Amino acid sequence: MHPKQLLDACAELVKRAMTFEHAADSVVSYFFRENRYLGPRERATLAETTYTVLRKKLLFEGLAHSGSGPRERRLAILGFAAVLREQGKKQGNVKNKDGQDSETFIKAALTPQELKWLDACDNIKPEELMESHRHNLPEWLVEPLKAQVGDEFWALAASMEKAAPLDLRVNALNDKPAEVRKELEKAGIKAKPTPFSPLGLRVDGKPALAKVDAFNRGAIEVQDEGSQLLALMLDAKRGEMVVDFCAGAGGKTLAIGASMRNTGRLYAFDVSGHRLDALKPRLARSGLSNVHPAAIAHERDERVKRLAGKIDRVLVDAPCSGLGTLRRNPDLKWRQSPKAVEELTVKQAAILESSARLVKAGGRLIYATCSILPQENEAIAEAFSAAHPEFEPLNAADVLEQIKVVDGEKLCSGGEDGKLYLRLWPHQHETDGFFAAAWVKKA
């Protein structure tokens, strides 16, 4: 595809994503389905350009005040140039089959006037930029983040502008991480163990996994290291009755089912039948037969009531703002709002309340989110503890130690000794932002 055509397509995709009517990943996949002729490299450039614009929206909009032509095209030019330069750097600035390196490719896509404008933008020094153009976060998020991480705010903001690494979880049912790692290496995929999750492998780059044998036979699943830790914290054992209350497409369900060694009963509940449908092919690959997906109408559904007091372990991976996943879903910072977060906190408290009724004496309850806001995390956990003296909080650091997570206390905060909750941050732990609180129901 000619560079000019590729930039035109990027501008179109950026325009669609910037309406914020749908999640950016859906907009991108819809665009690819509409334009099936696009090759893998073109798709990568289109998606990354769009994500870069969403990540750096405030900076790019500031720069796009100058220049001419449609605004989305100017935003796309900034994203396109950044992405091609990054790709060029990674590949050692080698030339493509048409003898172009990234700079010549960019030049071929732009008009002389656009090139002059891009050059002027490139020459702006970071210290000349406004604060909002450097952190690229909506104002309502800045204060709560500064209040939590203090001097680390700029490191956090920078980490959330990077793409997340590709993490895999090895299916412990039939495979071992060290062996899968060797197998991947033979297939040309370099991976190293993740620092905290004993089942995790972090892959170099973004290789396509659909043709990899380890993927097709269910030995690996794509899952952020933080998400792996949440599932491991449930520590579900052989023969137990377990509920994954907000199972979605089952990322954590699969990990829990494997930790139960494919025995016992694992209910995967969700209000979205559509999301549970996406669990089915993953379940088939995983070899698990102990998982029972069930769509529920709401958290007080009859199905839930019937299991009251019968369950050994319950995971509540609550619907949340998703603001811990900005590395993957940068559009969320523009699609969420304080009002939406407030509504979510009501839902989160209600789901935790209902799901807690399932837990039997001596059983474990975990509340988790992929949010970095205290109102969706500590505030929900603390209100629950205050209202339920029959649930005793467990130190997340102790739970992590029991499941052999190395240096687990480095991942914790809150409580008198700073070890009460799991609190993962992208800038500190290279995972998405996650929270987890654990309780045991007193006998």
Ligand SMILES: C[S@@+](CC[C@H](N)C(=O)[O-])C[C@H]1O[C@@H](n2cnc3c(N)ncnc32)[C@H](O)[C@@H]1O
């Ligand atoms: C964070 S996502 C779950 C992700 C999933 N656990 C995973 O690891 O892939 C939250 C899920 O909660 C579900 N949900 C929302 N309201 C719910 C409710 N009242 N009861 C059960 N699930 C609910 C949503 O449909 C969504 O799939």
